[in-house]
Amino acid sequence: MGLSEREQRLLDEMERSLYATDADLVSKLSRPATFSPRRIIGGLAVSVIGISLLIVAVMLQFALFGVVGFLVMLTGLILASSNSGVAKAPSVAASTGKSAPKATKKEFNRSFFEDRWDKRQGQ
Template structure:
């Protein structure tokens, strides 16, 4: 079910407010999003294969330390292969001017006003 126009506007305003107020949080959250790096996949796969060979070799020669080292190398390869690249942050759309006669207010102010109205309506 698509969002109504009012919900879409509210969501856009919340997003703009988040970009303005907490850029560090946005950069941390967006850092994990991105496309897979083919170079990273190839390198990680190669490291994982070398680790798997080390793991099997450790079992064959009955040396647990070699097997554990092979497993650690294999795990590192998998992590390298699955790590996405950093995507550039999208810039928020430019803020549109409020229509004439309508007071432009901040998002949190509107939320607080709505909360106050609800609280005063419940007490009556």
């Protein structure tokens, strides 16, 4: 179910004010996602070790060992999927909201969800 025009305007206004007031959020959203092959391979290797520990724990019927294996597996997956890019942060003047909110919003890359929303709305 789509949003009414009033709801859409309210959502846009809230989004603009959030971009204008929260510099930390702006810097996080404006960084491109870069993934390191080394980090992905390392994380997957840790995940495989965790799965192995989990299987061994099931074979030995030792629950505490299984919990440790699960935590190791989870840590590996988080490591493999985490954003490791150190991108240059946007300028402070752009993130403090001193310019018009619409101008600052145009500076940011469009996200996957914004593109999907525009497609859904027929824009």
